[in-house]
Amino acid sequence: METLSELMIKAVFFDIDGTLFDSRKLSETARDNAVRAMIHAGLEGDKGKILASLKGIIQEKGSNYERHFDMLVEKFGMKGRADIVAAGVVAYHDTKISSLEPYSDAIVVLTKLKEKGYVLGVISNGKSVKQWEKLIRLKLGNFFDVVHISESSGKEKPDPKLFIDAMDAAKVAPENSVMVGDKPENDIAGAKAAGMLAVLMDVQGVKDKRGADITIDRLGKLPKVIKRLE
Amino acid sequence: METLSELMIKAVFFDIDGTLFDSRKLSETARDNAVRAMIHAGLEGDKGKILASLKGIIQEKGSNYERHFDMLVEKFGMKGRADIVAAGVVAYHDTKISSLEPYSDAIVVLTKLKEKGYVLGVISNGKSVKQWEKLIRLKLGNFFDVVHISESSGKEKPDPKLFIDAMDAAKVAPENSVMVGDKPENDIAGAKAAGMLAVLMDVQGVKDKRGADITIDRLGKLPKVIKRLE
Numbered sequence: 001m002e003t004l005s006e007l008m009i010k011a012v013f014f015d016i017d018g019t020l021f022d023s024r025k026l027s028e029t030a031r032d033n034a035v036r037a038m039i040h041a042g043l044e045g046d047k048g049k050i051l052a053s054l055k056g057i058i059q060e061k062g063s064n065y066e067r068h069f070d071m072l073v074e075k076f077g078m079k080g081r082a083d084i085v086a087a088g089v090v091a092y093h094d095t096k097i098s099s100l101e102p103y104s105d106a107i108v109v110l111t112k113l114k115e116k117g118y119v120l121g122v123i124s125n126g127k128s129v130k131q132w133e134k135l136i137r138l139k140l141g142n143f144f145d146v147v148h149i150s151e152s153s154g155k156e157k158p159d160p161k162l163f164i165d166a167m168d169a170a171k172v173a174p175e176n177s178v179m180v181g182d183k184p185e186n187d188i189a190g191a192k193a194a195g196m197l198a199v200l201m202d203v204q205g206v207k208d209k210r211g212a213d214i215t216i217d218r219l220g221k222l223p224k225v226i227k228r229l230e
Numbered sequence: 231m232e233t234l235s236e237l238m239i240k241a242v243f244f245d246i247d248g249t250l251f252d253s254r255k256l257s258e259t260a261r262d263n264a265v266r267a268m269i270h271a272g273l274e275g276d277k278g279k280i281l282a283s284l285k286g287i288i289q290e291k292g293s294n295y296e297r298h299f300d301m302l303v304e305k306f307g308m309k310g311r312a313d314i315v316a317a318g319v320v321a322y323h324d325t326k327i328s329s330l331e332p333y334s335d336a337i338v339v340l341t342k343l344k345e346k347g348y349v350l351g352v353i354s355n356g357k358s359v360k361q362w363e364k365l366i367r368l369k370l371g372n373f374f375d376v377v378h379i380s381e382s383s384g385k386e387k388p389d390p391k392l393f394i395d396a397m398d399a400a401k402v403a404p405e406n407s408v409m410v411g412d413k414p415e416n417d418i419a420g421a422k423a424a425g426m427l428a429v430l431m432d433v434q435g436v437k438d439k440r441g442a443d444i445t446i447d448r449l450g451k452l453p454k455v456i457k458r459l460e
Contacts, residue, residue: 067358085362086359105374136317137320
């Protein structure tokens with residue numbers, strides 16, 4: 001019988017957004033609900049145009065900016081309408097909280113890997129408290145032995161140092177570690193530069209996989225893929 | 231038959247926090263739930279001491295500060311534990327949202343006053359979007375004809391100019407207006423200086439009522455009190 005010490009892979013590290021949950025769909029739903037609520041509160045304009053404008057503002061200012069909706073309302077000629085801004089903020093936040101859930105197969109996969117004795121970790125870019133909030137709301141926080149987030153670490157994907165710090169904290173070597181992520185540049189290129197195996201979680205069919213060892217289209221396939229890598 | 235134009239009082243203005251909902255109880259519950267969650271996540275210390283420390287930090291830094299829980303966790307020797315901070319943030323925000331509700335008699339009173347033809351308004355200190363968020367979550371936003379918040383107005387209670395601006399927006403004179411609030415200095419002294427009638431909503435029995443015309447211990451008494459003032 002095979003024991004853990006003979007396995008090539010000892011640790012599996014995960015990205016959060018887009019890997020453990022469908023962040024793209026969640027953001028789309030949240031934006032859609034926010035715009036609906038703002039129109040209901042009196043914002044005047046074509047829904048499609050308002051949505052496109054909001055998407056542009058979020059892309060331009062980044063997701064941690066605080067005044068997306070103020071800018072949007074101003075852009076549609078209703079500057080100072082705090083009631084409309086607040087309607088958008090409430091709908092957006094409520095959606096981001098109530099609709100935040102792991103990919104349907106995430107808990108089964110993490111449970112299976114944990115039972116098999118793998119060290120489980122998170123390597124994520126973002127603000128530490130915000131990323132931990134997601135893990136807590138996803139009810140996944142307790143699965144992970146190490147959680148490395150760029151803000152606390154001072155290094156950011158694709159910097160291989162972030163990956164190496166996480167492996168050091170987990171006391172595993174790169175050749176015994178797999179990174180699972182959805183962003184080819186950040187997750188895959190970064191992990192490969194750190195000497196890890198890398199599994200691309202690719203729902204959309206990206207062209208440049210940045211040297212991923214294996215591509216999966218859903219988390220459920222991960223346990224078999226790890227066996228195949230070994 | 232008496233018609234509205236013959237009445238002395240034409241408009242009733244309300245403060246939000248502590249007047250339309252029990253902000254003190256809500257904050258206490260939120261802090262309590264946050265500290266429980268942080269202890270559960272690994273924060274070490276006496277619960278009473280942690281709570282007292284959190285209360286002190288919030289008083290010192292103000293309620294709109296973003297890093298109360300970071301400071302608290304640092305104070306108890308666990309700096310950098312983003313998981314504990316996030317556990318506190320999640321519990322705090324979830325409580326502030328799920329337990330936010332109007333005083334049990336608020337909707338009945340506002341409905342009654344609206345049916346009788348009074349102009350209804352809000353005069354509140356705070357950030358515009360944050361105060362509007364409360365009105366929306368309290369499901370009270372649609373009751374009010376005018377909402378005046380200090381951030382948008384550039385004036386702050388007890389400055390009588392904030393009250394006068396609100397009355398101008400509502401097209402009512404001070405002698406036809408009542409302010410209802412729970413803070414003697416901000417709500418009562420400010421309203422009196424603006425020439426309004428002032429009703430102190432006083433749950434705790436404050437000593438210096440700052441010249442309030444009438445004191446009530448719950449909103450349900452307001453319709454009768456307004457009749458008495460007329």
